[in-house]
Amino acid sequence: MKAAKMTPAMRQFYAMKEEHPDCIIFFRMGDFYETFGHDAEVVARELDIVLTSRGKDKNGEKMPLAGVPYHSAETYVSRLVARGHRVAICEQLEDPRKAKGIVKRGVVRVVTPGTVIDASMIASPSARYLMALSPDGKSGRWGLAFLDISTGEFFVEEVGGDAPGDADAAPVLSEVERYHPHECITGTPLPDALTTRLSHAGVLVTPYRPEAFAPARARSLLLEHFGIRSLDCFGCEGMKAAVGAAGAALTYATETQYKSLTHITGLAVRAPADRMALDAITLKNLEITETMQGEGKEGTLLHLLDRTATSMGSRTMRQFLVNPLLSPAAIDARLDAVEFFYQDTSLRSDLRDVLKECADIERIAGRIAYGNATPRDLVTLKTSVETLPTVRTLLGGDLPERIAAALGAVSDFSAVSALLGRAIVDDPPANTKNGGFIRDGYSKELDELREVSGSGKTWIAKFQQQERERTGIKSLKVKYNRVFGYYIDVTKPNLHLVPPEYERRQTTANGERFITPELKEKESLITHADERLLSLEAELFAALLAELNAYVPAFQETARAIGLLDVYAALAEVAVRNNYVRPTLDDSVRTEIRDGRHPVVEAMVPGTFVPNDTCLDGAGDQILILTGANMAGKSTYMRAVALITVMAQVGSFVPAADASVGIVDRVFTRVGASDDLASGRSTFMVEMQELANILNNTTDRSLIVLDEIGRGTSTVDGYSIAKAVLEYLHGTGAKGPRTLFATHFHRLIEVEKELRRVKNYHFAVKEAGGEVVFLRKIVPGATDRSYGIHVARLAGVPRAVTERAGRVLEETAQEVRSGGKTAQARSAQMFLFPPQEGVAPAQAPPQESPVLRALRDLDPDAMTPRSALEKLYELREMARKEGSA
Numbered sequence: 001m002k003a004a005k006m007t008p009a010m011r012q013f014y015a016m017k018e019e020h021p022d023c024i025i026f027f028r029m030g031d032f033y034e035t036f037g038h039d040a041e042v043v044a045r046e047l048d049i050v051l052t053s054r055g056k057d058k059n060g061e062k063m064p065l066a067g068v069p070y071h072s073a074e075t076y077v078s079r080l081v082a083r084g085h086r087v088a089i090c091e092q093l094e095d096p097r098k099a100k101g102i103v104k105r106g107v108v109r110v111v112t113p114g115t116v117i118d119a120s121m122i123a124s125p126s127a128r129y130l131m132a133l134s135p136d137g138k139s140g141r142w143g144l145a146f147l148d149i150s151t152g153e154f155f156v157e158e159v160g161g162d163a164p165g166d167a168d169a170a171p172v173l174s175e176v177e178r179y180h181p182h183e184c185i186t187g188t189p190l191p192d193a194l195t196t197r198l199s200h201a202g203v204l205v206t207p208y209r210p211e212a213f214a215p216a217r218a219r220s221l222l223l224e225h226f227g228i229r230s231l232d233c234f235g236c237e238g239m240k241a242a243v244g245a246a247g248a249a250l251t252y253a254t255e256t257q258y259k260s261l262t263h264i265t266g267l268a269v270r271a272p273a274d275r276m277a278l279d280a281i282t283l284k285n286l287e288i289t290e291t292m293q294g295e296g297k298e299g300t301l302l303h304l305l306d307r308t309a310t311s312m313g314s315r316t317m318r319q320f321l322v323n324p325l326l327s328p329a330a331i332d333a334r335l336d337a338v339e340f341f342y343q344d345t346s347l348r349s350d351l352r353d354v355l356k357e358c359a360d361i362e363r364i365a366g367r368i369a370y371g372n373a374t375p376r377d378l379v380t381l382k383t384s385v386e387t388l389p390t391v392r393t394l395l396g397g398d399l400p401e402r403i404a405a406a407l408g409a410v411s412d413f414s415a416v417s418a419l420l421g422r423a424i425v426d427d428p429p430a431n432t433k434n435g436g437f438i439r440d441g442y443s444k445e446l447d448e449l450r451e452v453s454g455s456g457k458t459w460i461a462k463f464q465q466q467e468r469e470r471t472g473i474k475s476l477k478v479k480y481n482r483v484f485g486y487y488i489d490v491t492k493p494n495l496h497l498v499p500p501e502y503e504r505r506q507t508t509a510n511g512e513r514f515i516t517p518e519l520k521e522k523e524s525l526i527t528h529a530d531e532r533l534l535s536l537e538a539e540l541f542a543a544l545l546a547e548l549n550a551y552v553p554a555f556q557e558t559a560r561a562i563g564l565l566d567v568y569a570a571l572a573e574v575a576v577r578n579n580y581v582r583p584t585l586d587d588s589v590r591t592e593i594r595d596g597r598h599p600v601v602e603a604m605v606p607g608t609f610v611p612n613d614t615c616l617d618g619a620g621d622q623i624l625i626l627t628g629a630n631m632a633g634k635s636t637y638m639r640a641v642a643l644i645t646v647m648a649q650v651g652s653f654v655p656a657a658d659a660s661v662g663i664v665d666r667v668f669t670r671v672g673a674s675d676d677l678a679s680g681r682s683t684f685m686v687e688m689q690e691l692a693n694i695l696n697n698t699t700d701r702s703l704i705v706l707d708e709i710g711r712g713t714s715t716v717d718g719y720s721i722a723k724a725v726l727e728y729l730h731g732t733g734a735k736g737p738r739t740l741f742a743t744h745f746h747r748l749i750e751v752e753k754e755l756r757r758v759k760n761y762h763f764a765v766k767e768a769g770g771e772v773v774f775l776r777k778i779v780p781g782a783t784d785r786s787y788g789i790h791v792a793r794l795a796g797v798p799r800a801v802t803e804r805a806g807r808v809l810e811e812t813a814q815e816v817r818s819g820g821k822t823a824q825a826r827s828a829q830m831f832l833f834p835p836q837e838g839v840a841p842a843q844a845p846p847q848e849s850p851v852l853r854a855l856r857d858l859d860p861d862a863m864t865p866r867s868a869l870e871k872l873y874e875l876r877e878m879a880r881k882e883g884s885a
Helices: 008-019 037-047 070-082 170-179 192-200 215-226 240-257 280-285 301-305 311-322 328-343 345-355 361-370 375-385 388-394 401-408 414-423 444-471 492-497 517-549 552-578 599-604 634-650 683-697 715-730 746-754 788-794 799-819 821-828 850-856 865-884
Strands: 024-029 032-036 052-056 062-069 087-092 105-111 130-136 141-148 153-160 183-186 204-207 477-481 485-491 503-507 511-515 584-586 590-596 612-617 623-627 658-662 666-670 703-707 738-742 758-768 771-780
Touching: 008 024, 008 087, 008 105, 024 037, 024 070, 024 105, 032 037, 032 070, 037 062, 037 070, 062 070, 070 087, 105 240, 130 170, 130 240, 141 170, 141 240, 153 170, 153 240, 170 192, 170 280, 183 240, 192 204, 215 240, 280 666, 301 311, 301 552, 301 599, 301 634, 311 361, 311 552, 311 634, 328 345, 328 401, 328 552, 328 584, 328 634, 345 388, 345 552, 361 375, 361 517, 361 552, 375 414, 375 517, 388 552, 401 552, 414 517, 444 477, 444 517, 485 492, 485 517, 492 511, 511 517, 552 599, 590 634, 599 634, 612 634, 612 738, 612 771, 623 634, 623 715, 623 746, 634 658, 634 666, 634 703, 634 738, 666 683, 683 703, 683 715, 715 746, 746 758, 788 799, 799 865, 850 865
Parallel strands: 024 087, 130 183, 183 204, 584 658, 623 738, 623 758, 666 703, 703 738
Antiparallel strands: 024 032, 032 062, 052 062, 087 105, 130 141, 141 153, 477 485, 485 511, 503 511, 590 612, 590 658, 758 771
8 A cells, every 4th residue: 555545544653663663552542542563463462352454554455453442551561561562652642622634643652671660560669670781892891770760760880800802791690680670771782692691581682772872972961961060979980881871771761751850860889899799690599589490589588588568678678688788887887777676676566567658659759750640649658758757756866877867868748748638639549531639629720610510410410300301201311422412312212202492413223312502502511611620630730740849859868768767677577586696797707607597498497497507717717518418408508608698798687696707708609500501501511601700700708609519520520620629719828718618529528638728527417227317417527428319219219220229339339349449549540640651650550340430430419210220221231241241
């Protein structure tokens, strides 16, 4: 179809689609938002609604069509955005009844996963970040900006190495795991591996104009937006990559919202030097904010500690957990605040009860600034700010520094409360569409219009009753629609009773519609009053939002303060409930924990957790080698030490009888076996890359948790790597990173004799009557048993397999014993240098049976029941061939 033959409305649609080719266009037509063409096919599929067709598209083909009701559009838009789509809202820009010709339309907003602001689209109290990503090829660093337009939170950081060349994506993925952005904009193509990882993390990657990331342009935009002359006041003047990302984020958000975002009033810098480094792998392995299976918050440290009463507190708690502090003084200040509430149960309970009445002031402030707050938002805001005087009353007297500072940031909003009390009814409708939310007495003109409208409707009711009596038509009704206005409806059986002065206007299937001069005259008065009533209420509400806009910065500051008070009280509540203690922090390299427990596991199995002591000292007992049975508790113990360290530096009390923690700059973990087939990485490659990250970035103030290094390859290779890693971490200096090293390579226990800062520990096991009882208690010394066959039996491996495995184990042990210790040691010897030419070794090792060699290389713990059975058959066949040779 040629463009000239298209309807004016379709020309409008194609113009909007050309401007927003990557968006689904929600095209307003009367009481519906319509979608056309490919957009309609996507909407019908994603929303499970009927796909129809009407007319022709510009190519002469049938035009697919799918529409949703105007009044419930937010629900549909929310579902599309949750699935990673971008939606452009194309509105009617004039009243169709007053339009001459085609109604003017235009895009008023683009909704994307990272720019959602509507309350109905944000189900979680968690922050909803837009991330802007800008690599700096010269320095090898990344500039990152995070913006939550629903609250106005805006911060930047630069991560990565300082070596020239392509920027390493690993630090970016760590920040993604830390903050969980919903959308990432970038001005340059990202490495395929990074794009894939972002997609797997649920982040929509949106290409954006490269010029928006230019540092000079971005700096000018930020200076203009904040009304300042230098970015020094935010501490990012020299951070070119971060400034570029920040400018792009603000530009993108402003363009999608089609208005200035005045509630974004500041820009913070989050410097890695100020916080403990927790990479993506460690955040996942320790299950700080998400489980290792990625199944949400339950079972995480966040789920355990987040007993906050407000949405502001919940967001603050998450920020605390992913950004532990490095300054003992700053941590102690937080601990003082927590202890204040810990010591006063009555105050803590009263404050938490009050805070439960406080809604999300921060997000309501964002909607006020944006202009889409609802009457119910304002009633909720009024209720919330009216709780603040009680908070100030409760927290009178001498206060710890952090509580006093937070309380000082809580503003007095008595004027706001009074204004809202005068302006908005107590129980307003959900939106402003049909009016009825401005309180009587707030506007004289509105009151007069309501009186006219009310009396007019009363007149209509009286007129209907009068006509029924005069004509004898008992079913006569006075109705209204937008086309005909008010009319008299008479059914067919009663048409003979219609008086002659009635003017016929329309015939319907069931009867006819009439008007009278008297009704027409009154209709004009009533309709004008109703229309003016709606428009005046909308005007008054817009003016009210404009007046409240001046309070937005104070709302935001107060919300952040309430969030802090909520977190301190929540951490105290958790500490009391779970019998936590206040940790001691200093600048040493020593960690000493008495009766430490895993906070999450303890909560899941109350009353049965066995506590353990830990003493790690970078200059003393630096590396603890943990050996012992599978399922004895090694992994739980190591994670508990790491989590106690994180909690202590967050400013939380910890699950222990006593804890002293020397500040840790980074926590590294290498736990479990996983592959990354999408990137072509085997289990062992993933393990080695994670290990490389640890060894390349650790310092003598780090805490390292290594669980089963080298298990992804052959026994000899794995043992060699594990021993070399121990030697590397120990080093030759006076101290090194505090390390917990769990292994089933039992020969590693000999390292204790070679390296002075290495100590052996194992988990006690009790054997009785052929059964094994795991005591879950760590004790000094080593063990050479893993009880893998016993664990296989507990896991449900068929008895035939476990019994046969037991016999194979005993046969193997006997063969090793018969070969003698010298032969065993000789066969395992690894030569660093080849023997000199012409010089024979002192004693050549005897030829070893292939069956014995195959058995020695077996790793029962890494085998499935099926592979174990297959291996047994293979060994039997090898033995038969060897016997017949």
